[in-house]
Amino acid sequence: MSEILKARNLTKIYSLGGLFSRTKITAVDRISFSIQPAEIFTLAGESGCGKTTTARMILGFEYPTAGELLYEDQNLVELRDKKAWFKKVQAVFQNPFETFNPLRKVEDYFFETIQNFHLDKNERETEELIEEKLQAVGLSLCDIAGKYPGELSGGQLQRASIARSLLTNPSLLIADEPVSMVDASLRMSVVNLFRKMCDSFQVSVIYITHDLATAYYISDRIAIMFRGHIVETGPVDQVLENPKHPYTKLLIESIPQPDPQIPEKAAIQFLEEKEEYLRKGCKFSGRCPEVMEICKQQVPEDTSLDGTVVKCHLYQK
Numbered sequence: 001m002s003e004i005l006k007a008r009n010l011t012k013i014y015s016l017g018g019l020f021s022r023t024k025i026t027a028v029d030r031i032s033f034s035i036q037p038a039e040i041f042t043l044a045g046e047s048g049c050g051k052t053t054t055a056r057m058i059l060g061f062e063y064p065t066a067g068e069l070l071y072e073d074q075n076l077v078e079l080r081d082k083k084a085w086f087k088k089v090q091a092v093f094q095n096p097f098e099t100f101n102p103l104r105k106v107e108d109y110f111f112e113t114i115q116n117f118h119l120d121k122n123e124r125e126t127e128e129l130i131e132e133k134l135q136a137v138g139l140s141l142c143d144i145a146g147k148y149p150g151e152l153s154g155g156q157l158q159r160a161s162i163a164r165s166l167l168t169n170p171s172l173l174i175a176d177e178p179v180s181m182v183d184a185s186l187r188m189s190v191v192n193l194f195r196k197m198c199d200s201f202q203v204s205v206i207y208i209t210h211d212l213a214t215a216y217y218i219s220d221r222i223a224i225m226f227r228g229h230i231v232e233t234g235p236v237d238q239v240l241e242n243p244k245h246p247y248t249k250l251l252i253e254s255i256p257q258p259d260p261q262i263p264e265k266a267a268i269q270f271l272e273e274k275e276e277y278l279r280k281g282c283k284f285s286g287r288c289p290e291v292m293e294i295c296k297q298q299v300p301e302d303t304s305l306d307g308t309v310v311k312c313h314l315y316q317k
């Protein structure tokens, strides 16, 4: 089956410290990937590796500095009818309490989406459409009727957010850390919904996460990002059961969790992040246990290996 979305050498450069600053980082550096119909493709990596920037370019919130984004061979950057694109691609964000305004009833968002995209026919059909999507995520109109976001749990609200994203029958959902704000005990049930949505509605999902365990559980393919590069990509079991890139191995052993309670630590992390982005050669060379001299000089090319693609000098012929 043909791909629904293709990214080719997608690049985003930011100026650090304002538009006219001379220091620039390549937050996303010539990445290429494609999304097949009805698959879950995970973008994984630690904080500040370019995952959200990639998602924002697909959603049209950021313009790529270079490269192409193609939807059914149409260049998304040149797309004039943004509304038609938003019908096909929907987003589920990290914090459902930020997605919904605390002063508006949750059901209003459903009716508004239907109105905005001209999906309504009559009152009964509108309610049937909403009920269908809510039931698919384990809720019903009765659960949300008349309620404000604060009256639902985080898990219920995230389910409602997923249901709303399905109203337009999108072909692609972008889920950016969708369960990181949901209670740990409910996380798997929400994550499982993406698999279910994928199978029931033939929607593809780009799942953005730090959490390799949930990625392993629901994804078909995965791309591991580090400082703007995709360093390893392939079928999820191949990549996570038999990792090749030293960074993938490190990520599997331990996922660094930034601690908002320790500002000094955050500051150090930011400095490291910037240093790594600006590093010549392989961005991971400063931390790599298998570093070689060439790694400090040259960015490695992509190498195909056992069904995966690895960006590492260790595997270059």
Ligand SMILES: Nc1ncnc2c1ncn2[C@@H]1O[C@H](COP(=O)(O)OP(=O)(O)OP(=O)(O)O)[C@@H](O)[C@H]1O
Residues within 6 Å of the ligand: 014, 015, 016, 025, 027, 045, 046, 047, 048, 049, 050, 051, 052, 053, 054, 273, 277
């Ligand atoms: N508007 C911006 N201006 C300047 N730098 C930016 C901007 N947005 C992101 N960045 C930088 O680009 C890099 C990648 O950020 P991005 O948010 O894409 O990473 P991420 O992997 O999604 O991280 P997180 O998981 O913390 O959201 C970071 O160094 C970040 O500071």
